[in-house]
Amino acid sequence: MNTTGWIVLIVVVVVVIIAIIAIALTVGRRRKQEHDREHAQELREAAREDDLAAREREAAASRAAADAKQAEVDAERRRREAEAHAAEAGEARAAVDEKLSRADKVDPDVRTDRDGNRIDDGRGSANDRAASDRAAADGADRGYDDRADDAVREPRHAEPRIDAGGPGGAGTTGDTDVPPPRPAR
Template sequence: MDTWIWIVIAVVVAAVVIAVVVAGMKKKQEHDRQQAAELRDTAGRQKVAVERRDAEARTVEAEAERVRAEADRLEAIAQERRQDVEAQRASYTDRLQKAHELDPDVKHRAE
């Protein structure tokens, strides 16, 4: 065979190989586009779920802050009442002690 026939065959083979490669690249690009679209769709659904959970978390945080504030208020009230009770207890003990000291019927220990 002549050289020019071999050149034509080589060009045809090269053209076929290039066509196959280009077709494969186009097919891969289409597949990648579909996969990207699916990922975007999934991400969109996740975004909605994440935003809902974020709103729920903020609501719970606000409730926790409200409860903490209420607990602090109640703690202050309890501390105030505890101090009042201690003062009353001290007054009660002092009066009882004075009553015992004044009462001639109460026996006192020798000092």
């Protein structure tokens, strides 16, 4: 073979090698692009799911805020109702006090001062004693004596009973012997 044959052969081999390299690069690039497309699609799906979850959390937060606002409105309404009831109770109490004051003025057994306030001389009327006896009888059922004349009242038990197995555990004061609180007058 002559030199021209060798040159042609070398050129053909180089061209074939370059073609193989070009084909390999093109196929590799296409595979990478396809992989990147699949990865981008997966990222988009994840983003859609995250967006849906975020919107659900925003809706839940909005519902919670609306519930809190409704609770505030309800509390304000109940507060106003309580104030109205308290005002009505105050008016009823004032009416009762006025009636009692008028009754005291009319009753010859009740001594009052110039302003119509009752002066208690310790005797009291028969009606007052009967009412006191009824209140004491009611109070005895609840565990306290309302008939005592002194201002400081001793509880039924001067010292509480110590229960070893009470609700609070060993060595705690049992609340079974403690009288209930006195009702407000």
